[in-house]
Amino acid sequence: MEWENTPLSDNVEDRRGAGGFSGGTGFSGGTGGFGLGAIVIITIIGYFTGIDPRVLLGGAEIVTGGSSQQTQVASPTASGVDDETKTFVRHVLGETEAVWTEVLPAQTGVAYKPATMVLYDGATDSGCGGAQAAMGPFYCPLDKKIYLDLSFFRDMQTRYGGGGDFADAYVIAHEVGHHVQDLIGLLDKADAAKQGGNQTQANAISVRVELMADCLAGVWAAHANEKWKILDSGDVEKAVATAQAIGDDRLQTAARGYAVPDSFTHGTSAMRVKWLTTGLNSGQIDSCNTFQQ
Numbered sequence: 001m002e003w004e005n006t007p008l009s010d011n012v013e014d015r016r017g018a019g020g021f022s023g024g025t026g027f028s029g030g031t032g033g034f035g036l037g038a039i040v041i042i043t044i045i046g047y048f049t050g051i052d053p054r055v056l057l058g059g060a061e062i063v064t065g066g067s068s069q070q071t072q073v074a075s076p077t078a079s080g081v082d083d084e085t086k087t088f089v090r091h092v093l094g095e096t097e098a099v100w101t102e103v104l105p106a107q108t109g110v111a112y113k114p115a116t117m118v119l120y121d122g123a124t125d126s127g128c129g130g131a132q133a134a135m136g137p138f139y140c141p142l143d144k145k146i147y148l149d150l151s152f153f154r155d156m157q158t159r160y161g162g163g164g165d166f167a168d169a170y171v172i173a174h175e176v177g178h179h180v181q182d183l184i185g186l187l188d189k190a191d192a193a194k195q196g197g198n199q200t201q202a203n204a205i206s207v208r209v210e211l212m213a214d215c216l217a218g219v220w221a222a223h224a225n226e227k228w229k230i231l232d233s234g235d236v237e238k239a240v241a242t243a244q245a246i247g248d249d250r251l252q253t254a255a256r257g258y259a260v261p262d263s264f265t266h267g268t269s270a271m272r273v274k275w276l277t278t279g280l281n282s283g284q285i286d287s288c289n290t291f292q293q
């Protein structure tokens with residue numbers, strides 16, 4: 001992937017080295033932005049579904065639980081150093097901002113407002129409750145921020161057989177895709193629809209939301225490639241391999257030997273690949289209507 005000459009985003013909040021959750025109110029409950037419950041619940045979900053909680057949200061998740069109070073933690077001790085990975089993240093985020101600022105109003109009439117990307121290591125607070133590396137990257141609609149512990153990129157390579165710079169960019173673009181869904185009102189609609197159904201129906205809605213985010217990542221890649229020729233040969237294949245590696249069926253099979261379709265929340269490997277390539281080939285948001293299929 002070619003990214004050195006693309007726009008740099010200023011919307012990266014670097015909390016690495018900040019030392020995790022905010023002190024004092026954090027675990028006390030009641031007043032703090034973070035409830036211990038969030039982590040416990042995630043761990044329990046992972047336990048009962050047989051999925052490593054680390055990948056349950058991996059490659060993608062929207063967390064809406066946790067406290068409704070938003071505690072934004074200043075991080076005076078955070079390292080402000082632009083190492084290569086942070087520079088890469090700033091470029092990819094900058095590319096999503098440039099593309100969506102143009103494409104979202106042109107194709108939907110909705111103005112694009114950038115999301116903030118929070119880099120952290122280990123644990124940090126989010127508007128949706130405590131974030132920890134084990135949750136994988138996720139988007140919080142309550143504070144419009146994407147939370148990313150960079151160890152996820154290393155894990156994609158070492159544990160899931162994916163990885164590479166374009167695969168990393170695809171993960172970022174997928175999370176930005178959730179922000180786009182938020183801006184066009186789709187996340188609220190999906191949440192409302194989930195309330196009215198049982199768990200199986202709610203999972204089916206989650207799958208459609210996730211696959212749409214994959215497709216929107218493809219739309220971003222199509223326009224970014226048009227603007228800056230970002231794609232090297234083999235990049236799409238590597239992102240497809242990553243999408244395959246983080247499909248629910250593959251993860252479940254790896255975790256316990258068989259897959260249970262009702263519990264899928266991100267889509268099978270084949271579906272993730274299909275929707276990523278749909279967006280990539282069309283460059284059109286309306287090709288990403290996973291709810292009509």
Ligand SMILES: [Zn+2]
Nearest residue numbers: 060061210213
């Ligand atoms: Zn997702």
